[in-house]
Amino acid sequence: MPLENCILSIDQGTTSSRAIVFAPDSSIVAVAQQEFAQHYPNDGWVEHNPEDIWASTLSVCQQAVARASEQGAKIAAIGVTNQRETTLVWDKTTGKAIYNAIVWQDRRTAEQCRKLQGEGHLEAVQGRTGLLLDPYFSASKVAWILDNVQGARQQAEANQLAFGTVDSFLIWRLTGGKVHATDVTNASRTNLFNIHDLCWDQHLLDIFDVPTSMLPQVKECADDYGHTAEELFGYAIPIAGVAGDQQAASIGQCCFKQGDIKSTYGTGCFVLLNTGEKALQSKNKLLTTVAYTIKGHTHYALEGSIFIAGAAVQWLRDGLKIIKSATETEAMANSIADDHGVFLVPAFAGLGTPYWAPDARGAIFGLTRATSDAHLARAALESVCLQTADLLQAMSEDGVNPEKLRVDGGMVANSWVCQFLAGILNVTVERPKVMETTALGAAYLAGLQVGIYQSTEELASMNQIDKRFEPQMDAAKRAKLLKGWASAIQSTLGFNP
DSSP: OOOTTEEEEEEEOSSEEEEEEEOTTSOEEEEEEEEOOOBOOSTTOOEEOHHHHHHHHHHHHHHHHHHHHHTTOOEEEEEEEEOSSOEEEEETTTOOBSSOEEOTTOOTTHHHHHHHHHTTOHHHHHHHHSOOSOTTSHHHHHHHHHHHSTTHHHHHHTTOEEEEEHHHHHHHHHTTTOOOEEEHHHHTTSSSEETTTTEEOHHHHHHHTOOGGGOOEEEOSBSOOOBOOHHHHSSOOBEEEEEEHHHHHHHHTTOOSTTOEEEEESSSEEEEEEEETSOOOOSSSOEEEEEEEETTEEEEEEEEEESOSHHHHHIIIIISOOOSSTTHHHHHHHTSOTTOOOEEEOOBTBBOTTTOBTTOOOEEEOOOTTOOHHHHHHHHHHHHHHHHHHHHHHHHHTTOOOSEEEEESGGGGOHHHHHHHHHHHTSEEEEESSSOHHHHHHHHHHHHHHTSSOOHHHHHHHOOEEEEEOOOOOHHHHHHHHHHHHHHHHHHHHOOO
């Protein structure tokens, strides 16, 4: 395998930072991964230490590059993909953040969003951004930092502060503060970016009271984002591709055509449907977002967002301590009868699409004295698939009925999950050979920019399926499960302590 023109993909996620070196044929040359701390300073608050994000990212990149170099690999470009909506504000002189990163799961600005909605701003926000007025997105988080960190607003007005999502912060650090930029997909998740005009929107900036001077330059997904500082890797490497994690996964799954759909199962779960060059407006609270801009062509997507997917399994491991590893859940799920009757609604950070209930909290229904750790494990896995069924039902009501779903992310290594998903959705589920599709998508973008790949058609021809899961669940069982799930959701929404 020739190891010239390898690509370093930085995948900065919610709970870990990962670096993968890909050969041009998309095979993996080297991998490094590192988890970092999550901080929960108040109920519904989720933060990361920005220095943890940077230190873990730099460490895994240097490890992966070193391991690849031992095999004779040469890094031709870097692609970056990242947890979206997570918000940082830093000092332009020192590069130091003035507050912890406020994570996409954080709900502290729910009241502010309700206030803005009450003032009649929802129509302007939704029409321009394709998003809702929800604490999930970046704008209210920026405003919170400016209003709650002493002196921050004055510093911002004096052009001393920079705002960015995680990609921007990493690019700033990687280039030694020379480049303050983001791509259209990350920009489209801030509530500050007009997805039709593809630019920051002054009216939105006024609504959230965010100064223009803080904003990064917005570029295409495959573009010139500067070079890394030489001291980081021993030589300067071009940063040539950037996309938010869900759009990067869609690119890694080669969802380049209108109608292509993928679902990623990481910390959360996100379904993206490529709608082509038209930004479609959902009637069922799906989000409209930018899928990508490549070589001057922009495609849009409808997106359904589930806040808790793999995080539910993490909770079993770290919170309840009933498993030591996520891999144990497959055998546990297989050990339980289909009609076990336990439903877990993992609304640990509110409920996303199609409910958008930021104040909802998690609940378990159907407990008996016979309920065991295996029941909880299976209910956690089922909850991810049942939430996906809610998303596809919303898409169906918007007139979209996919016959197959491309899946990726850590959870789909579990074949029980893939088979249950096919059954509850009643569609074919396709699992790719390269499971790291988020990182692969960032690598594809960087490769397009530096000429390793010539077109999206070339990339699509490289796409390989590992396994197809056909639906095997009978209609009566599916209907019973969906009815039980709907009852659990309504009970959760009705809980008001």
